Amino acid sequence: MSYGFETLAIHAGQEPDPRTGAVIPPIFQTSTYAQDAVGAPRLGYEYSRSGNPTRDSLQECLAALEGGAHGLTFASGLAAEDTLLRAACLPGDHVVIPNDAYGGTYRLFAKVAQRWGLTWSAADVSNVDEIRSKITEKTKLIWIETPTNPLLNIADLAAIATVARDARALLVVDNTFASPYLQQPLALGADVVVHSTTKYVGGHSDVVGGALVVNDQELADTLKFHQNAMGAVNGPFDAWLTLRGVKTLAVRMERHCDNAEKVVEFLARHRKVSQVLYPGLPEHPGHEVAAKQMRRFGGMISFRTGDPAEAERICNSTKVFTLAESLGGIESLIEHPGRMTHASVAGSALEVPADLVRLSVGIETVDDLIADLAQALG
Helix, strand or coil: CCCCHHHHHHHCCCCCCCCCCCCCCCCCCCCECCEEECCEEHHHCCECCCCCHHHHHHHHHHHHHCCCCEEEEECCHHHHHHHHHHHHCCCCCEEEEECCCCHHHHHHHHHHHHHHCCEEEEECCCCHHHHHHHCCCCEEEEEEECCCCCCCCCCCHHHHHHHHHHCCCEEEEECCCCHHHHCCHHHHCCCEEEEECCCCCCCCCCCCCEEEEECCHHHHHHHHHHHHHHCCCCCHHHHHHHHHHHCCHHHHHHHHHHHHHHHHHHHHHCCCCCEEECCCCCCCCCHHHHHHHCCCCCCEEEEECCCHHHHHHHHCCCCCCEECCCCCCCCCEEECHHHCCCHHHCCCCCCCCCCEEEEECCCCCHHHHHHHHHHHHC
């Protein structure tokens, strides 16, 4: 029987505990497991780095929400990314990444992976021809964010999937900004979906985590081997918190989107805002593609002020929007990417505009959010 998204979020991988009948799966807060005999672990569990029932519940749920066959979860989004790179690439291989990638992703490629021989090129994810032009005979991965962080550019995933297949490269899609509720990249041809589950999936700014979702069995086996061998797994309590958060993902995302759309309307009319970056705007260059592959347009907004000092002043002036890094929680956040989340790309080809402000619109009363921005803008 086929189930809807909301039903899967609440039930996939989360059957009542068979021993007690507990409706919510318990936290298996253990490091090791008794074995029935030498080499005969009970239900296959022997050590919690290798496998834990709470983590398994989360992995099964996330795979179901992404329409994938296999899910793997990690201690952070970057731990998931690093494990994927080690599993899929060798020294001398090449990767295409967004030219406005998340600062942590850029740092992983440019400051860590590059040192052990991985090369990379940056491309505009909204330009399929430019992506194609960056591919070499060594390209193993095409790494896409859509919407991108922080400029909210949109990639046509179906078109890029065709390019990746022609190049015999894997298409990796960071789906953190959209969440599985708004977008399902595997259905559009992606090979791997990446999440920082810290963000919308967990949704409450109280747990750090990451995930990979794939369909291919051989790739899943390779990733699982590296997950265990590298050991950057999430603990059972972190898995349980994320699982608790994901149950309300659908209803939260609807409110995030409702609020964001109204905030965008306000910002688009404000005299101190020179540009609003949001794929829901008809004038956004990726609007048609986003409308085709996303359920709605999300809770992330960036805007430009034309003045770097003014951008920082606005960030320092809000009262309901909290000045903080990260995104996707129930509370609204404001930040200056150039000096905060994307400071690592300063001076590089991926440097973000100094007058850019990024908002993660939460689920508060939207009139309060707009009033707060109004007083901050002045």
